[in-house]
Amino acid sequence: MNKKTELRNDWTKEEVEAIYHLPLMELIYKAASVHREWHDPSEVQICTLLSIKTGGCPEDCSYCGQAARYHTNIKVQALLPTETVIEHARKAKESGSSRFCMAAAWREVRDNRDFDRVIDMVKGVNELGLEVCCTLGMLTEEQAERLQEAGLHAYNHNLDTSEQYYEEIISTRTFDNRINTINNVRKAGITVCSGGIIGLGETHRDRISMILTLATMPKHPDSVPVNALARVAGTPLENNPKVDTWEMVRMIATARIVMPASVIRLSAGRIEMDETEQAWCFMAGANSIFTGERETLLVTPNPGVSEDMQMLTNLGLKPMIKESAKTTCTTH
Template identity: 50%
Template sequence: MTELSPRYNWTREEIADLYTLPLDSLMAKALGVKQANWPDGKVQKSQLLSIKTGGCAENCGYCSQSAHFDTGLEASKLTPLEDVVSAARRAKENGADRFCMGAAWRSLKQRDVPKVAAMIEAVKAEGLETCVTLGMLEEGQAEALKSAGLDYYNHNLDTSPEYYGSVVTTRTYDDRLETLGKARTAGLKLCCGGILGMGESREDRIGLIHELSKLTPHPESVPVNMLVPIEGTPLGQSPAISVIEMARAIAVCRIVFPKSWVRLSAGREGMTEEGQALCLLAGANSIFVGDRLLTTDNPELDEDDALMGQMGMEAAGRSEMEAPARRVTLLES
């Protein structure tokens, strides 16, 4: 008998063994881990706002906001502070407990730090948990964001190191790890995951989870995204990944990251209710709500309410969900 807690010595082979289990066995293990660490029937709602859209100098092959590709998206300037606050208030009214702000930048420019810090302070004052994704960070910037009240910094690894060059070439895997290190050193929590369905192999999905497992401590938030194909991007014609494969990845993440939020992120708009339910049953305990995720569609609020109602689940705040779950021990396999 053993309590389930984070491990930092996962091997790629161990993760592969989990990933390839019969689906019922894998989901049973994931459910056991979830029940040991998180309350039953509770889902956190997060909302994401693009505070600066388009014109990014990076060439991420999945992204409509890259200046390298013609996707028909017009670049915009930084959103005014009052508009950000209004969006945060609406998110809270609609049950969101966490508010994320994303800017299409290669890296955060020093001149924009005070503006973003003001947004963080204002959203925090509304009683919401805060997260930003602003590209790469320079020295001292993470500390400035932390001082403004930032809780999480999002910077995804996207995929395995081996497949990474097929996704983006304007920054390296080590660049991403360096930014994560700066955020962690400043005392920020990490939101770090990846995207499935970009033409990668199952081995690459296993490799992504293994790379995340080597971060010490683990990211407190692990978003699992399904590629939303964008016309005009290099990866826009990638073969669709199945929802069952998504559920496998989520279940493995729940087992490998027992204390982390596993967030069912982009791609829900293209899933059936049954597909979304499968991903929640596999161990996801947070979803993004609102009709947009940066530049892609997301299910309407009434659709989410209907889904959770059918599943007998309800939205809950982070304080309730992060409270110690009932002590459950499981037999070691």
């Protein structure tokens, strides 16, 4: 594919700000043009996210229903049996997913039997031929190396918001803790999945700052999730207003322009978007979604796999096929 837009890691705040504030239709046109240079615009990567350990987290992330200190209706669930997780991954593959992500509501990974079980899960999912992703909280370099040796393809660790606004949302860890884990993941040779959430009460400057942090990393994240706040009853942000769809489109388009090679994931908040609104996000450069049989994204509602497949059909889109699968079946 003829790639004309260069990859840059030296973006300035002023440059990103200028892109972000372009008239919306011009911004979408620019983003769509970049997207076509770097990606097949007809392909969307289908990812499945499974909560392998739910609730009881000691963190105080203001948006999260899994924080133990908030009174939500979320049921605490211990680490799932390995066989159960592998069966979920098998079903996800059969439904069209090419990436399977396992999430545990931990502050950090600890070197114990639970982590040993996660290592076994990674090995088992990897053997199915899926891209394996985990999000388990903070990681040391040695823990990242163990995951890489087990076959982990990607590690998700979102920035959530800007460095300046971070302490307004989370006080139990720092923005630097986030960056350190991302660095440990990268050192181990695992691809980085990192993005953030809009609708937390942040300003446009905060959104621009978050994108700038991602776009000026030594290597852009392999994938960048863009989440709209999923408001959970019982959390401090439960009464925040719904994120406007055009705000999501603006974030996705800006991320696409400054990180052209990355997969941009339209993540949380899709349940409140109709098909037309999601189509605008795909036009602006999103080329991945999370779906699943449980119709949840961790602990919040999400469209189901059959609904998503019908949407892709309606929009003339198709699930992305992994490169390894392409070479073996000569037909992500």
